[in-house]
Amino acid sequence: MTSLSKPSLAQLLLLSREKLFHYINSELETLGAEEKLALLVIDANGMDRIDRHFGYRFSDQLLLNLQKRLKESLKKAHFLVRLDRTRFALAIPGLKSERLLPVAAEKIRQLLDEPFTQDGNTTVARCALGIAVAPENGSNGHGLLTIAEESALSAQRSHLPYVIANPNPMLQDIPYLSGLALNEAIAANEFSMAYQPKIHLKSGAPATCEALLRWVPEGAEHPVNTEHFIAMAEQQRLMPTVTEWVIKTTIREASQLRFGDQRLGVALNISASDIRTVGLQASIVDALRIWEMPPELLTIEVTESAIIDNPDECFRILNDLRNHGIRVSIDDFGTGYSSLSYFKKIPADEIKIDRSFITDLAESPADAEIVSAITGLAHKFKMQVVCEGVENAESLEVLKGLGCDYAQGYFFAKPTGLRELKRWLQRAKTN
Secondary structure, three states: OOOOOOOOHHHHHHHHHHHHHHHHHHHHHOOOOOOEEEEEEEEOOOHHHHHHHHOHHHHHHHHHHHHHHHHHHOOOOOEEEEOOOOEEEEEEEEEOOHHHHHHHHHHHHHHHOOOEEEOOEEEOOOOEEEEEEEOOOOOOHHHHHHHHHHHHHHHHHHOOOEEEOOOOHHHHHOOOOOHHHHHHHHHOOOEEEEEEEEEEOOOOOEEEEEEEEEEOOOOOOOOOOHHHHHHHHHHOOOHHHHHHHHHHHHHHHHOOOEEOOEEOEEEEEEOOOOOOOOOHHHHHHHHHHHOOOOHHHEEEEEEHHHHOOOHHHHHHHHHHHHHOOOEEEEEEEOOOOOOHHHHHHOOOOEEEEOHHHOOOHHHOHHHHHHHHHHHHHHHHOOOEEEEEOOOOHHHHHHHHHHOOOEEEOOOOOOOEOHHHHHHHHHHHHHO
8 A cells, every 4th residue: 555545543543433423323223112222422531631741752652552442342333433542432323321421431531540560650540530321411423422522521521431322302403513504604603692790799880791602403493502512612712712712812802891981891701622722822922903992801611620620820821921011810619629729829800700609699598608718818818709690689699798809691681782781781871
């Protein structure tokens, strides 16, 4: 075979996917009424660490060893393919009960957790498993793989050994995400930004707005669930394209926002994959310059889970943003790995207390104590506190009493488009 006819690695992996899709679709056609098909995506997501410590030769051999272990454990009807360097897909047809899924996931996890030794070095591969089930999660190979990949990413983010996708009818309507589909969605104006005001608790005036991405495919009645869409875009390595559009659009639209004579700030969510993307900082700074927006009016919101895997690098990036005058907020605070040392080191101007502590605040002394403790610590470290998920006057009064700085939630306003937000701001000014 000449070099011209030898297939590339990318072509081989694409062929593996097509074989997987063909296998799944064929099995689904013959699936019994009480049977299910499970698709497991196995992501050896700790390879970066192993590459740094032991080198690529060691990690490549480890991955081959993982593949061998999986093959040796398969039954005749099972189907295994390699999706890319660190991910595998395993299809299990004829499943009689979903109750067996945790058992299967645990067996595979134990299999992959066995130490690997080479050249005197020993380590364990960290693997995250995502599981999707047909027909509940999809009726074809493309859709099922998308949701299994999303579940694996969710397991990785949550530091869980595996995540089984919930049967959600909305997921079956999400098209398989590709670069072409993504660019077509942007060109067709299927993306838009919604904004939810953050209210300064002492003055009662809106201080800034959180920008939230929305995607409504052509012909659809409702937006695609943003969390699912972002998870798929990250899995398909398409987030830089999405983020570039979000940065430019949000800063352009935010340049039009005013409350009285004051320009309104805006907060942008940055995903786990974006925080370490080369060029992110330059894109933000360029957009601020083009639309003549003072950097202190922009807040970058990053979740705890986005920085926990490599805090030193993420802290460096966040410090660089702050050196440009841009504010940094830690989103979903309290759901990750918060600690006193975390407070001491983190380069942030504010933290957002997760809505799970706010929902029952008026009836839950324990939640009030947690919010009070976080608020006190944040203030000692010169950070402001935003409480999200405020839905009633009772919770608002408790937050005021606890000394929180800002709040957002349906009690004030739901996320809305730019035109509707301008009208809301005008009404708020006259009230």
